[in-house]
Amino acid sequence: MKFPKIYPIKEIAAIIGCGFVGDENFPVHGMNEIHVVEPGDIVFVDHPKYYDKALQSAATIVLINKEVECPEGKALLVSDDPFRDFNKLTKHFMPFKAASATVSETAQIGQGTVIQPNVFVGHNVKIGKNCLIHPNVIIYDNTIIGDNVIIHAGTILGADAFYYKKRPEGFDQLLSGGRVIIQDNVGLGALCTIDKGVTGDTIIGEGTKIDNQVHVAHDTVIGKKCLIAAQTGIAGCVVIEDEVTIWGQVGTTSGITIGSKAVLLAQSGVSKSLEGGKVYFGSPAEESRDKLKQMAYIKRIPEIIEKLK
DSSP, X not given: OEEEEEEEHHHHXXXXXXXXXXXXXXXXXXXXXXXXXXXXXXXXXXXXXXHHHHHTSSOSEEEESXXXXXXXXXXXXXXXXXXXXXXXXXXXXXXXXXXXXXXOTTOEEOTTOEEOTTOEEOTTOEEOTTOEEOTTOEEOTTOEEOSSOEEOTTOEEEEOOOOEEEETTEEEEOOOOOEEEEOTTOEEOTTOEEEOOXXXXXXXXXXXXXXXXXXEOTTOEEOTTOEEOTTOEEOTTOEEOTTOEEOXXXXXXXXXXXXXXXXXOTTOEEOSOBOTTOEEETTTTEEHHHHHHHHXXXXXXXXXXXXXX
């Protein structure tokens, strides 16, 4: 998330009520999660396990809950609760605005686009030309949709990230200030859910087709001309490269990459990054030929036991 202007760090510290280390005019351009940070961004860290990763990241401002040596060329925001204060910044720069109409007056809708009854279109949504949005689709604020996109009934674009911190009193939600971007010529089936990024964008690439009842979590980036079949669940911060085929009921863990032109057969469970250009099957997913051989060997175990007897 980029701020509307560049702020000195002293102003950011005043917003969240914390101290800082560095020049009071150190420039702050925005805020982002660790996997998408750029110079000028704030990243937060509240666990010793990740201190070094945050301090050595591309982010030049680190919101941290411990006084540490500040790396050269960076600045620190020192807080007793970085998670809470990251949420304060999201509320300040991307506050929730209640809707007053089914289609917001700030929405931009391209020529030739058809919006069927009972569709909700939030603030600052942009929809391109010649799209077809079927009934009961929900398009949250700030979503961007390209040209020639078809979205079937009941699909939801822009729900919050499933991202929580466990506290003694319960679970504290990390607020989502990102967006969903649907590029040109995408098809989305019925009852899909595409979550917005926490601070960045969840992206569905040009020409990709997604079947019914598919979930795509926050900050995931899906490439061009992918095919994703029904009941697939893709976790947060996943990168799916171009022309990947994913068959039904596949599930993935977060933060992995699936290489270009990979094929994931039905009901596979993906627990690590996979190379492109190969066919995978099973849970955990492995190259399909190897996995099928293993299954054949397992079927022979009773026969082998009888021979041993």
